[in-house]
Amino acid sequence: MADIKVLVLVGSLRAASTNRQLAELAVEAAPDGVDLRIFDQLGELPFYNEDIDGDGVAESVKALRTAAAGADAALVVTPEYNGSIPGVLKNAIDWLSRPYGNGALKDKPLAVVGTALGQYGGVWAHDETRKSFGIAGPRVVEDLKLSLPAKALDGRHPRENDEVAATVRDIVGKLAAEVN
Template sequence: MATDDEGMNMSDSKGTNVLVLLGSLRAASINRQLVELAIENAPDGVHLRLFDRLGELPFYNEDIDNEDVAEPVVALRRAATEADATLVITPEYNGSIPGVLKNAIDWLSRPWGNGALKDKPLAVVGAALGQYGGVWAHDETRKSFGVAGPRVVEDLKLSVPTKSLDGKHPRENAEVAANLRDIVGKLVAEVG
């Protein structure tokens, strides 16, 4: 029987909440499949929760970022408040961050200096068609979130060229599955 010294700690007993943000709105998104894989393979006590409403956010505008801010923004910020860490899973669009994800970063960056993800660990992964698997988008997502408030864990990296998946769900790729599970475990280990 497990004792306190054999692995139970405060984090295990209440679980760790990981907010998942997905940079593709496409129904058949390969990055959505990576989200599914991350959830399927989550370590015990780790709850990955996809915030699946990025497409409902209005474009960021300081004029509407007030006490009457749109409900999807309230929901996003609440999900961020409830999270201990964030996993971002995104493709690359035109060498950079898909607009829907950048818009979410901008909403999460406010109130400036006191956003809901302030100082919480965040990792960025994803898949894209190009031979480098979207590494530009992933680097730029790290850069932007690094300005926005979270604590970006720079060495947690996974950029999957979609061709390497052979048209199959990424759960059928043992290397991708193992790497993603490892990243989630290391991200959770960063929770203070």
């Protein structure tokens, strides 16, 4: 069986963010036959503007759309900023939603997980991210969730928490199983 390719988008640009660490854990925990790739150019995307979305679109946008087109599924790992989606992630959603009705992630399964400082672990941002991606075209898998309060990690890498590692491994496996 060919590998299932999963695009991983991280809503935090900070190199040592707990969400980046959660994405790294997902890559490490992927079952055999599942290849997760973190897309590291979200910070390079220009703000979405239909006037610049054409043949001469920025190389970072081309790279994002190519990565999404080549993926069988997507895993979004995001914090919550001021009760909502980080701007860099919302911008990526806007780029991926075009061309309208036929974006690169159309009908592909997508899951949203993450961690945040608040007591609810980013649940508002995760819900908003699911909603926005659902409108943009992917098939959001609603029951694959992890909204983890950062304090639950006690300053350690998520891989050092057996329960978190098992949950992430389970989510990645179930997301891969959603690929037709």
